[in-house]
Amino acid sequence: MSNKIWLITRREYTTRVRNKTFLLSTFLLPLAIILFITVSVWISLQGKSQHRIAVIDANGYFKDYLKSDSSISFNFSPELDTLNYAEKGNTAVLIIPVLPEGQKTIYRLKYKKQLALEGISDLQGRIDNAIVDHMIYQKTSVSRAKLDSVRKSADIAELRSYEDQGKIAKASNQGASTAIGYICGTLIYMLTFIYGAAVMRGVMEEKTTRIAEVVISSVKPFQLMMGKILGIGAVGLTQFMLWVVLLVSLALLAQGLIPHDIMMEVAKQQQANAMGMSSAPGVSSAAQKVAEFTGFLNTPNWGLILFCFLFYFIGGYLFYSALFAAIGSAVNEDVQEAQSLMLPVTMPVIFSFFIMTIVMRDPGGQLGVWASIIPFSSPIVMMGRIPFGVPGTVPWWQLGLSMMLLVAGFIFTVWMAGKIYRTGILMYGKKPTWRTMWKWAFKA
Amino acid sequence: MDILQVNHLKKYFSSQRAVDSISFNLSKGSIFGLLGPNGAGKTTLIRMITGIFYPDEGEILFEGSPFDPKNDITHIGYMPEERGLYKKMRIGEQAVYLAQLKGLSKQEATQKVKEWFVKFEMQSWWSKKVEDLSKGMGQKLQFVTTVLHEPKLIILDEPFSGLDPVNSNLIKDEIYALARKGSTIIFSTHRMEQVEEICDHIILVNRGQKILDGSVAGVKQQFKENLFSIGLEGTGNSSSTTAKAFEVVGNKEGSLIVKIRDGYRSNDVLSHFINEGQNITAFTEILPSLNDIFIRLVEGTPLARQFQPTTA
Numbered sequence: 035m036s037n038k039i040w041l042i043t044r045r046e047y048t049t050r051v052r053n054k055t056f057l058l059s060t061f062l063l064p065l066a067i068i069l070f071i072t073v074s075v076w077i078s079l080q081g082k083s084q085h086r087i088a089v090i091d092a093n094g095y096f097k098d099y100l101k102s103d104s105s106i107s108f109n110f111s112p113e114l115d116t117l118n119y120a121e122k123g124n125t126a127v128l129i130i131p132v133l134p135e136g137q138k139t140i141y142r143l144k145y146k147k148q149l150a151l152e153g154i155s156d157l158q159g160r161i162d163n164a165i166v167d168h169m170i171y172q173k174t175s176v177s178r179a180k181l182d183s184v185r186k187s188a189d190i191a192e193l194r195s196y197e198d199q200g201k202i203a204k205a206s207n208q209g210a211s212t213a214i215g216y217i218c219g220t221l222i223y224m225l226t227f228i229y230g231a232a233v234m235r236g237v238m239e240e241k242t243t244r245i246a247e248v249v250i251s252s253v254k255p256f257q258l259m260m261g262k263i264l265g266i267g268a269v270g271l272t273q274f275m276l277w278v279v280l281l282v283s284l285a286l287l288a289q290g291l292i293p294h295d296i297m298m299e300v301a302k303q304q305q306a307n308a309m310g311m312s313s314a315p316g317v318s319s320a321a322q323k324v325a326e327f328t329g330f331l332n333t334p335n336w337g338l339i340l341f342c343f344l345f346y347f348i349g350g351y352l353f354y355s356a357l358f359a360a361i362g363s364a365v366n367e368d369v370q371e372a373q374s375l376m377l378p379v380t381m382p383v384i385f386s387f388f389i390m391t392i393v394m395r396d397p398g399g400q401l402g403v404w405a406s407i408i409p410f411s412s413p414i415v416m417m418g419r420i421p422f423g424v425p426g427t428v429p430w431w432q433l434g435l436s437m438m439l440l441v442a443g444f445i446f447t448v449w450m451a452g453k454i455y456r457t458g459i460l461m462y463g464k465k466p467t468w469r470t471m472w473k474w475a476f477k478a
Numbered sequence: 479m480d481i482l483q484v485n486h487l488k489k490y491f492s493s494q495r496a497v498d499s500i501s502f503n504l505s506k507g508s509i510f511g512l513l514g515p516n517g518a519g520k521t522t523l524i525r526m527i528t529g530i531f532y533p534d535e536g537e538i539l540f541e542g543s544p545f546d547p548k549n550d551i552t553h554i555g556y557m558p559e560e561r562g563l564y565k566k567m568r569i570g571e572q573a574v575y576l577a578q579l580k581g582l583s584k585q586e587a588t589q590k591v592k593e594w595f596v597k598f599e600m601q602s603w604w605s606k607k608v609e610d611l612s613k614g615m616g617q618k619l620q621f622v623t624t625v626l627h628e629p630k631l632i633i634l635d636e637p638f639s640g641l642d643p644v645n646s647n648l649i650k651d652e653i654y655a656l657a658r659k660g661s662t663i664i665f666s667t668h669r670m671e672q673v674e675e676i677c678d679h680i681i682l683v684n685r686g687q688k689i690l691d692g693s694v695a696g697v698k699q700q701f702k703e704n705l706f707s708i709g710l711e712g713t714g715n716s717s718s719t720t721a722k723a724f725e726v727v728g729n730k731e732g733s734l735i736v737k738i739r740d741g742y743r744s745n746d747v748l749s750h751f752i753n754e755g756q757n758i759t760a761f762t763e764i765l766p767s768l769n770d771i772f773i774r775l776v777e778g779t780p781l782a783r784q785f786q787p788t789t790a
Contacts, residue, residue: 039578049567245562251554252551
């Protein structure tokens with residue numbers, strides 16, 4: 035019995051792993067992602083064009099407070115007005131009327147080229163600051179230059195957060211947690227789709243080439259389905275492991291390329307960090323960056339994250355790929371048919387992804403808790419939350435319950451899919467309705 | 479000894495009594511023809527015998543004990559009508575894989591596949607893919623994978639479709655050879671001339687029920703119409719012959735076709751012509767072909783099987 039599942043699993047695994055597309059996708063996908071990130075960062079840096087804003091100021095003092103920089107340049111030239119600002123090379127015109135104290139007054143921006151949300155709030159902040167600075171100057175005669183130097187020398191405190199784990203307090207990093215959470219959740223989302231769809235295509239292939247009936251006269255339909263699911267899952271795990279190996283070796287390689295003296299400075303900086311100082315004397319900014327980055331890499335609990343990732347990847351994969359297998363067995367040659375039947379299975383996956391992006395902003399909230407316990411969404415949402423800390427953000431009971439429910443969930447979907455598959459794989463002709471599939475699952 | 483006994487087998491689907499109480503026995507080493515029009519329930523019957531479907535009622539005995547799909551399945555080789563192979567898999571590996579699924583070890587399977595490939599002159603195919611094969615070549619490969627594990631019971635559904643006469647004969651000879659070695663063969667087809675040539679025993683299924691069961695010769699006897707062909711020297715206007723014992727129903731290639739009336743024997747026909755002084759050159763009984771019997775029995779039932787309620 036299990037011997038036959040093993041035979042089928044092995045065939046699924048070896049035929050896929052030996053395929054050239056497996057090697058290509060394993061090594062090209064990370065390269066493509068790296069390339070994509072590099073190019074998009076590069077484009078966003080290139081594309082950060084300067085906004086040239088003409089200012090018509092009825093108060094007369096903004097000229098002293100609004101300073102041009104790389105993102106916005108202000109032009110106070112008196113011959114500018116709302117009609118000719120564009121001709122004179124400005125992208126927008128800011129009209130500030132007299133702003134009397136104790137009364138909200140509206141000032142306006144007219145533009146040719148839109149400032150993004152970020153640009154608008156940046157501009158607003160600068161104007162608010164200018165008003166405050168001007169009022170301080172008016173009421174206390176502290177000059178702008180004095181204020182600036184105070185601000186500069188006041189930059190002496192830096193917040194570091196620690197996760198309280200009883201005896202020890204572990205350094206935490208919200209940025210790192212968020213980034214890792216996003217990456218884990220997105221990876222599970224992608225892998226569920228890639229390998230779930232592979233299972234569905236495999237089942238459809240067996241059905242349309244009519245090999246299914248030949249094989250089913252040797253093994254039980256359930257064994258054929260399970261062998262396929264396990265074989266493709268093993269391909270997924272192999273691919274993931276290769277990625278981990280690839281990343282780790284790339285990181286080691288990168289570390290090897292950093293010159294020795296900088297590494298010494300990095301060690302110094304790390305010591306300084308441990309002693310509660312933000313920067314050690316005589317350490318170059320490059321070394322500080324490296325120290326910051328290694329700190330970033332060292333904060334999360336990688337062992338736990340890797341374990342949970344494997345668990346939720348396998349659990350989520352079994353949960354969804356069984357459903358994909360059931361759909362593959364039900365459809366005929368028609369790809370459109372498959373797509374319409376797939377929708378109820380893909381919707382929860384896509385939903386989970388959206389929930390994950392919302393939950394990342396408040397990983398301890400109600401939505402996050404429930405979505406990471408229910409098996410439909412738990413693989414993606416829980417993986418988004420775990421990097422924020424266990425048992426801090428995710429208490430042990432939540433993790434345990436979520437894992438147990440996921441196991442129960444995939445046992446159920448595999449059982450149900452087995453019933454649908456058994457009937458569907460030998461049915462040709464009409465596309466089954468949801469009602470008939472329900473009958474196959476629960477009545478036959 | 480009977481290798482297979484099927485007793486009152488029933489399988490009802492929601493809108494169809496696919497198999498409605500069919501029984502038959504199958505003796506070891508025989509070549510058995512399972513005939514019936516499209517949709518008669520043959521495939522459903524075969525799927526129950528191969529353990530793909532569970533019967534609703536009735537029992538199957540395999541070598542005298544109740545059929546246990548888990549173990550007995552390894553003694554069955556089934557080539558379905560709708561058959562296929564993994565297109566992207568190498569042919570040798572595929573044959574070995576399918577044999578392994580039937581319980582052979584890898585060495586055993588590899589050795590057997592090699593033997594069969596030599597026998598069918600397919601050695602050069604080993605590392606080709608199925609998608610490179612023609613339909614007929616695929617068919618040969620499929621046959622090899624069906625019989626490779628030396629099953630006691632071989633079920634072939636339309637095994638000759640898509641094969642040229644040379645390859646058909648190759649497969650036919652193998653079927654005889656397998657039967658001689660003790661395998662029992664169930665042969666399902668619409669091609670009556672093949673059944674007549676190959677099978678010892680047939681059953682005819684229509685609308686889920688067995689309507690005919692017997693040896694090929696016996697069935698022909700059962701359906702004979704007392705037709706004889708008589709060759710007469712210098713036949714002139716004897717086609718207008720009238721006699722008490724028979725009537726002339728036709729004239730074919732210089733021979734008279736006569737039908738003997740009830741209560742008379744063939745000798746009465748001969749005496750008639752001898753008495754007339756005619757010289758008889760040939761006298762043979764005309765037996766119906768299976769094709770005629772098939773058409774006669776199946777004709778009159780609707781061409782397409784109608785859906786029927788199963789609450790009976």
